Amino acid sequence: KAGVTQTPRYLIKTRGQQVTLSCSPISGHRSVSWYQQTPGQGLQFLFEYFSETQRNKGNFPGRFSGRQFSNSRSEMNVSTLELGDSALYLCASSLAFTGSYEQYFGPGTRLTVT
Amino acid sequence: AQKVTQAQTEISVVEKEDVTLDCVYETRDTTYYLFWYKQPPSGELVFLIRRNSFDEQNEISGRYSWNFQKSTSSFNFTITASQVVDSAVYFCALIRGGAGSYQLTFGKGTKLSVIP
Numbered sequence: 194k195a196g197v198t199q200t201p202r203y204l205i206k207t208r209g210q211q212v213t214l215s216c217s218p219i220s221g222h223r224s225v226s227w228y229q230q231t232p233g234q235g236l237q238f239l240f241e242y243f244s245e246t247q248r249n250k251g252n253f254p255g256r257f258s259g260r261q262f263s264n265s266r267s268e269m270n271v272s273t274l275e276l277g278d279s280a281l282y283l284c285a286s287s288l289a290f291t292g293s294y295e296q297y298f299g300p301g302t303r304l305t306v307t
Numbered sequence: 308a309q310k311v312t313q314a315q316t317e318i319s320v321v322e323k324e325d326v327t328l329d330c331v332y333e334t335r336d337t338t339y340y341l342f343w344y345k346q347p348p349s350g351e352l353v354f355l356i357r358r359n360s361f362d363e364q365n366e367i368s369g370r371y372s373w374n375f376q377k378s379t380s381s382f383n384f385t386i387t388a389s390q391v392v393d394s395a396v397y398f399c400a401l402i403r404g405g406a407g408s409y410q411l412t413f414g415k416g417t418k419l420s421v422i423p
Contacts, residue, residue, distance in 0.1 A: 224409050236398065236413040249408035281350055287409050294340045294402050296409060298352035 195220065197286050197299035205305045211272040214302045218265050218286030224248075225267040226296060227259060230281040239282075242267055243289055271304075279306045309334045309401050313414035320389050321422050328384040328417045330399030336360075338404030341375065341382045342411065346396040358382060360404065389421045 198217045206212050218225050227239040238251040242261035259269040265286075271278055281303050285296040310333040320326045332341065343355040356366065358375050366373050370387045386393055396418045400411045 226409055226411070228411070235415045236400075236411075238410045238412070241409055249410050251410070283352060285352075285411075289409065294404075294409060295342075295354055295357050296411060297354055298344075300349065300351045303350070 197284055197297055199284050199299040199302050201302060203303045206274050207307055208274055208276060210274050213268055213270045214282055216267045216284030216299060219297055222286035222288055223265055224287040224289035225261055226285045227269050228283045230283060274306045276306050280304060309412040311399050311401050311412055311414035313399055313417050315417045317418045319420045319422060322391060323388050325387050326389050328397050330382045330414060332380050332401050334401060336403050340402045340404060342400040343384050344398045391421050391423050394419060394421045
């Protein structure tokens, strides 16, 4: 079974630009979560989507947004990029059935903002 | 609010030594789930184990073992006979049960270096 895939793997953007990252969950998984990882703040939860609905959101500004499609694939968008947005963005998928809380992560997208 | 503390920032051991990674958590929920993840240099978080709050049975998987103690709010991870391939950053994490969300709260991680 294929794992979680994320594209692109690496990205370099300039301050003020916007970026869209993509995540394809494991087949059959209905929940997709996004996390930001930085050396200073560690792993922080961005948001979670289930059946195309945002179910939970972390403490990030409105410049960070996401969506989920009917096939469970998800995208996250960051508008008006700032230097501090440079990070590894990780996507995780889960079956989302009661008792199955395991989340499986993709390889991440390394975003560098210059 | 939930909190996960991994007091050990970095640990170095010589190959074949045993090593224990500590994890202490805080939550007011009676139902919760604890996890350990491994992050090798490639960056991908690899799921290692999940433990439910109502199941304090310890678990062993090969060279890995986990000790869950609700009385001390700890979920420690031991690697026996460490190998160079165990070098990675290890994260302990928690999910609130019954919250209708799968938000993981992570600790800051422990970087393990196994020296040959």
